[in-house]
Amino acid sequence: MVALRSQREIDLLRTANQTVAKVLTTLADRIKPGVKIIDLDREAESMIREAGGIPSFLGYHGFPASTCISVDEVVIHGIPDDRVLQENEICSIDVGVNYKGYYGDAALSIPCGEVDSERKRLMRVTERSLSAGIDAARAGNRIHDISAAIEKVILADNLGIVRDFVGHGVGSEMHEEPQIPNYVTSSKGPRLKAGMVIALEPMVNLGVEEVDVLEDGWTAATADRKPSAHFEHSIVIQPEGPPEILSKSPNANWRWGEKEGAILRGEHLS
Numbered sequence: 672m673v674a675l676r677s678q679r680e681i682d683l684l685r686t687a688n689q690t691v692a693k694v695l696t697t698l699a700d701r702i703k704p705g706v707k708i709i710d711l712d713r714e715a716e717s718m719i720r721e722a723g724g725i726p727s728f729l730g731y732h733g734f735p736a737s738t739c740i741s742v743d744e745v746v747i748h749g750i751p752d753d754r755v756l757q758e759n760e761i762c763s764i765d766v767g768v769n770y771k772g773y774y775g776d777a778a779l780s781i782p783c784g785e786v787d788s789e790r791k792r793l794m795r796v797t798e799r800s801l802s803a804g805i806d807a808a809r810a811g812n813r814i815h816d817i818s819a820a821i822e823k824v825i826l827a828d829n830l831g832i833v834r835d836f837v838g839h840g841v842g843s844e845m846h847e848e849p850q851i852p853n854y855v856t857s858s859k860g861p862r863l864k865a866g867m868v869i870a871l872e873p874m875v876n877l878g879v880e881e882v883d884v885l886e887d888g889w890t891a892a893t894a895d896r897k898p899s900a901h902f903e904h905s906i907v908i909q910p911e912g913p914p915e916i917l918s919k920s921p922n923a924n925w926r927w928g929e930k931e932g933a934i935l936r937g938e939h940l941s
């Protein structure tokens with residue numbers, strides 16, 4: 672069964688997700704060549720705690736950091752360490768917050784300095800696929816409709832859709848039912864109802880769709896070591912029309928997953 676959340680629960684989920692969004696927009700502005708990714712993680716942790724939250728990734732199945740920072744060939748679950756960001760890399764940041772027992776979860780990819788046209792295309796298409804998935808997340812549709820909307824955008828550009836990781840329900844646990852693949856499967860999945868809270872998170876590779884999990888047991892890198900991008904929002908299904916984006920960016924100048932906001936925010940990508 673997929674949980675239907677009360678107004679009170681949705682308010683708590685919104686608060687958790689708004690902390691996530693604030694952290695992500697702050698870190699996005701820090702990304703430039705020469706930055707150590709562990710420093711981004713430390714800033715995220717202190718922002719989350721100042722907001723009265725708990726970094727939900729920290730200690731999750733033993734994960735050693737507050738954020739996942741996945742650079743270029745790393746798809747997701749990168750462990751922030753002494754790696755220094757270089758020009759022409761994609762830096763993907765995933766943040767999770769537990770606020771009073773309710774979870775926020777969102778992610779975005781940001782270009783480091785000038786990135787080449789293929790990386791721009793990858794990021795643009797991944798962000799656009801998230802937008803398409805959000806638009807399909809309406810009461811009466813099924814999970815299948817979200818998967819199909821995301822897949823269509825990615826396949827039109829001949830990019831690799833990661834299959835080993837999928838979107839998910841989120842609420843009083845970090846990962847709940849249902850699973851939301853970024854590709855069509857034989858299952859139609861449950862029907863969407865008002866009050867369902869789900870995290871959509873397409874992960875897209877410039878090359879092959881296969882990923883390797885590295886020796887640390889976490890880092891998922893593309894099998895061909897070509898770059899990857901990742902955008903995620905947590906949303907709540909409405910009785911009618913498109914969902915509310917709980918992790919909507921508080922920065923009115925750019926909102927990822929809306930009109931390619933993450934792509935257009937950098938003048939080097941205009």
Ligand code: MG
Nearest residue numbers: 776870872903
């Ligand atoms: Mg997630």
